[in-house]
Amino acid sequence: MQKDYLTGLEFSPAQTEGLLDLALLAKQQPEKFQHALSGKSIVMLFEKPSLRTRMSFEVGIQRLGGQAIYLDHKDERIGVRESIADYARNFSVWVHGIIARVFAHQTLTELAKNARVPVVNALCEKLHPCQALADYLSLKETYGNLKGLKLAYVGDGNNVSHSLLLVGAMLGVNVTVLTPQKYACKAEWLDKAQTLAAQTGATVRLIHQPNQLGQQDVLYTDTWVSMGESKSASELERVLKPYQLNETMVAETGAGHVMHCQPAHRDVEITSALFDSNICLAMRQAENRLHAQNALLLNLFNAA
Ligand code: CP
Numbered sequence: 001m002q003k004d005y006l007t008g009l010e011f012s013p014a015q016t017e018g019l020l021d022l023a024l025l026a027k028q029q030p031e032k033f034q035h036a037l038s039g040k041s042i043v044m045l046f047e048k049p050s051l052r053t054r055m056s057f058e059v060g061i062q063r064l065g066g067q068a069i070y071l072d073h074k075d076e077r078i079g080v081r082e083s084i085a086d087y088a089r090n091f092s093v094w095v096h097g098i099i100a101r102v103f104a105h106q107t108l109t110e111l112a113k114n115a116r117v118p119v120v121n122a123l124c125e126k127l128h129p130c131q132a133l134a135d136y137l138s139l140k141e142t143y144g145n146l147k148g149l150k151l152a153y154v155g156d157g158n159n160v161s162h163s164l165l166l167v168g169a170m171l172g173v174n175v176t177v178l179t180p181q182k183y184a185c186k187a188e189w190l191d192k193a194q195t196l197a198a199q200t201g202a203t204v205r206l207i208h209q210p211n212q213l214g215q216q217d218v219l220y221t222d223t224w225v226s227m228g229e230s231k232s233a234s235e236l237e238r239v240l241k242p243y244q245l246n247e248t249m250v251a252e253t254g255a256g257h258v259m260h261c262q263p264a265h266r267d268v269e270i271t272s273a274l275f276d277s278n279i280c281l282a283m284r285q286a287e288n289r290l291h292a293q294n295a296l297l298l299n300l301f302n303a304a
């Protein structure tokens with residue numbers, strides 16, 4: 001049994017597939033799981049704003065019979081008033097789990113090292129693993145089988161792109177990341193995804209020219225300016241303009257669906273009409289945050 005979920009790599013490819021199956025089961029038969037987290041309290045420690053992650057965890061935990069406590073940490077970084085290790089030790093005497101959205105991945109590893117309870121990554125500067133679980137759950141519902149599906153992430157090489165690479169490679173999805181050279185995803189995560197892809201028969205690749213995309217089943221984008229970024233927003237918008245997810249890109253790749261983790265910036269990284277179109281899975285992705293995360297919690301708490 002895994003204690004934490006910080007990168008997504010804590011779960012093997014087979015266990016990750018199992019999470020999606022459990023998510024589908026719990027989505028279809030919620031009554032079976034309504035007391036699964038009864039008596040459990042989970043803290044949500046957030047250094048950055050959130051709509052979807054906060055809502056889906058809070059409502060999701062409630063539906064499993066547990067209690068979520070939101071601790072707003074926007075005004076001061078975790079570790080300033082007292083050490084991160086002491087945060088972890090204190091939480092461990094009150095709650096059964098810690099869900100954290102942080103500026104630095106290091107904060108998560110420090111929490112996990114010192115907590116006796118599970119720690120879940122609710123987004124950091126490097127990764128957003130819960131988002132990727134919900135995204136592939138949405139594709140599993142839509143396409144049935146994920147093996148061999150072609151997904152291209154287009155835009156800034158950020159936390160979401162890294163998690164799509166890692167989780168996608170585990171699930172047998174052929175993931176392409178298209179970014180300008182300057183804003184490429186990090187080699188560290190691409191390399192790890194390549195190793196996983198070799199095990200599952202998937203392919204992963206990083207490209208820099210939109211005309212290299214070829215045929216794709218799904219196109220995915222995210223904001224060009226992530227929370228806490230030091231990169232200049234105007235420079236990002238100038239360089240990323242040719243990487244906008246728009247009707248032309250959909251037509252050229254033959255993609256059947258587009259995805260966005262939200263919040264969306266209409267007519268910036270995606271055209272407003274495409275975001276509102278019936279090929280856009282954004283609201284299904286948002287809905288499935290709850291189901292994917294509940295499957296993860298059931299697993300971490302051995303409550304399935
Ligand atoms: N997609 C996502 O994580 O949204 P929030 O930032 O609103 O939580």
Ligand code: NVA
Nearest residue numbers: 158160222226227262
């Ligand atoms: N890449 C974005 C994702 C928001 C859900 C960010 O980190 O702000």
